[in-house]
Amino acid sequence: MKRRDFLKNTALASGAFLLPSFLKPFEAVASDELTGYKNLVVVQLSGGNDGLNTIVPFGNDIYYQKRPTIGIKQADVIKLNDMQGLNPNLAALKDLYDQGWMSIVNSVGYPNPDRSHFRSMDIWQTGSDANQFLTTGWIGRYLDSNCSTCKDPYTAVEVDDTLSLAMKGAKMKGIAVEDPARLYRSTREPFFKQLVHEHNEAHLNEDNLGYLYKTMIETYSSADYIQQTSKTYNTTALYPQTQFANQLKTVAKFINSGLKTRVYYVSLSGFDTHTTQQNQQGRQLKIYADAVAAFIKDLKQTGKLNDTLVMTFSEFGRRVEQNASNGTDHGTANNVMLFGGKLQKAGIYNNAPNLSQLDNGDLKYEVDFRNVYATVLDKWLEVDNAQVLNKNFTRLNFI
């Protein structure tokens, strides 16, 4: 048996965590296994981002009629075709668009939309129907689906201090890591170390106590793996000085260091713009676009862009008509933005939202968000989407 195979079989397959550090097993296994290892990066915009002022339908008069003061002026829009263009604060994305690294799916939503932040976020994160309450997230169920590389918590990493519902499966859960060094330190406090090292095997089989110990040991082991692996890589690319950019920089570091993670999850909040929307949303969009552009260019440099797909969503879009406070209220369908080096159909994927046929003033959805998930699951993460989404959803052609 080759040394590498030996390590693979013992260390990874058994989930053992107490490996002598001189073996440095993970980097050794990683390098050639990782070619073509595809990552999904999910970006959540929290608060309900206004898609109409993000990808602006400047070619449609109704847009300006409904939004006399908060509509983005034609002259300011960065035009993508003769109907839609980018909010000027998304200027950094134009280059990505021109390179064929960006795709926009319009009018994504679901039947009987819920305008509550928390409920709609639940629906997006669990992939449920509007009247269905699921306690597991769609990425969590992907981990549960016995995918060949899904046995470790670090298969899905959320760059944050807490884990989103999206990342929680029934059997498996992802891991939240805002800062690998900090997570590592916190697991290495002497008392915890003692608890982890001295547990007896019989303990692990006990029902909930076993579950707690297993979770603790997995966290301990994953913290070590993530810290040891990621510290081998130093990011040289420049990122903006924002917390969100830092999170994407952490994701890039993880990807570039060869961490065997399939799904990354990051969030940016501050999109609930009921008042004076233009400034507020503009500020957040700029944070978003500048960070994403830096991230995509970093991955291009390191040769990982072809292995990466970024998907951005928000829990709902906003009403078509502006409100009396120069803001917008909670709405329904929205656009989903995708980035990557291997897009099948770059550019604008489908028709601009129909502003003349509204449902009580709200956009009607044309693409179920689970069609987007199904596409990502089937074509990118290579797992049967019906296993994860509980029904079969047709796939789209953006990848």
Place this chain on the structure above:
Amino acid sequence: MIDVKNIRHLYSRAGFGLRFDQLNETANLTIKQAVNKLLLQAEISEPADIIAGNISYKDFLQANEGTKKMFLQEQRQQEKALNIDWINKMSTTKAVLREKMTLFWHNHFACRTQNAWYAQQLNNIQREHAIGNFRTLLIEVAKSPAMLQFLNNQQNQKNHPNENFARELMELFTIGRGNYTEQDVKESARAFTGWGFNKDGKFVNRLNLHDTGSKTFLGKSGNFTGEDVIDMLLAKKETAHFICNKLYRNFVNETPDPAHVDAMANTFFNSNYEIKPLLLFLFNADWFYAEKNMANLIKSPVDFIVGLNRQFYITYQNPDVVLQFERALGQVLFYPPNVAGWPGGRNWIDSSSLMYRIKIPSTVLNGGVIDFSGKVDPEDEAFIASSHKQQQAVVTKVQAGADWDKVLSSIKHLTKNALAQTLLAPALNNNLTAIVNTTADTKTLLVELVSTPEYQLC
């Protein structure tokens, strides 16, 4: 005299954990006496009265920018105050069983409202009837503005029925799935048409919006009202069974034993849904103290936080810390994830929440700093969007303290093993036994014991 194991078990399920001084108080009691004592203490009901009155939404909608902002801030302040007030109540009350049951009903009748006045009102309904009659509780809940608003019965009127409340009433509050049809949902929704509330937050039966036609519900026809529908649901034993099953999963074992649940359901049904006899039956049952029903439940975050507060008499100079704990651990009071409530069990635990949990005791008991930011609450999004604040404060000084004098004086006569047995439900493994034997300093030992995976169970 009760075994320490049994009394700890009773107090961790019927309350929020056993305090060292309660070992003395209960030393000479039988189980029956201890249960009676808990019920007697639960007679006291201390309603929340932290929110003085309603804020008018009408005024808010017409207000200018500045006023709106102030309104939103006021609203957030009220929500926080209500939350912290309840945590304090649970942490200090003698009526632990009442508060524990209030928490159970809080999750059973899960409801979210941005109006703290309504939230307080509903909380007090659940507290007042926590160990009273389930029918009364259910009807009061159904008539509360918080629930009428949350499940859209305010919009339920003849010609335009809204089925949201009727559906959840059956699926989650009473009889459970499989015992009614879609047609039953539609017909019963008609019975609740007109139930709403006025601007003072009072229930009104708006007769002009009520559908007076004949309805067919659960096989019977008549000109049913909302109360009729509720009574017809209670007349089905499935409802008693459904509630008892849930109680069993929360108080005994996540895998219900059908014979035990049946016995509970009989008691509940035969006493016309009186809750007290049911609790007496449950906590006096032999099987409640069976080995397999001990040390097998994962504490909810609130159970965990409140239990620690009670056992160490913790006070927080900065009560926001408690909210941060709730948020990080995934259970913010008054903010259930949806109408189905918190799923509980293993859902409470993931890599980060477990690490966070086992660090809280040492941080709180040693007055440390928590290095943690966490996610924004969705309801804070509008405030954040308008306040130029990109992220909430990152590092929070805990500024909390235990009353160590009180703790240490109440354990003087106890051996180290007895300390461990009082705090931890599961049997000690070799490692923990070694820790108990080798840790010389009592204070250190206590902190270590509550920083274990074992302490997460009850």
